Amino acid sequence: FFRSLATTYGNQAVGVVLSGLDGDGAQGIREIKGNGGITFAQCEASAQYSSMPHMAAATGKVDFILPPAEIAAKLADISRHPYLERPNSDPPDLPSEGPQQENEAALSIIFSLLRT
Structure with missing residues (x-):
């Protein structure tokens, strides 16, 4: 999977290795x-x-060795970097009600980027 991801998406690929054997x-x-x-x-x-x-x-x-929650936070930070903005798309609106909503919005952005 990672090889295909790297070949297809090049410098836009993101690989995350989590807990596992081997x-x-x-x-x-x-x-x-x-x-x-x-x-x-x-x-x-x-x-x-x-x-x-x-x-x-x-x-x-x-590049980064972190616990899962910090990986998610770093991915969210990266997803908001101006370098990743598409010229014809509006950035997603993040709710301002509190940390839980912000976390859910950040996860939504991450999932969208992974699907892309």
Whole structure:
């Protein structure tokens, strides 16, 4: 999956390796980074099974090593970066009622970016 993502989307690809067994994802992380994408791995301390994030981080190609909640926050920050704005689209409106609504809006943006 990561190889296809890297080949298809190049520098717009984002790879996230979370808790799991084995080294799945390490080669894909290399591919994404090699094509200019952004890469994440869950920090081992927060992973139930640290093998997959450890192997990804061991490639030296991971941009961010964070707990899942911080990965989500960083993805939301990246999604709002002006570099990613499309010229003919309006930025999504974020509700201002409070942190829960902002988190839900940020997740909605992340899911939309992942679908894209």
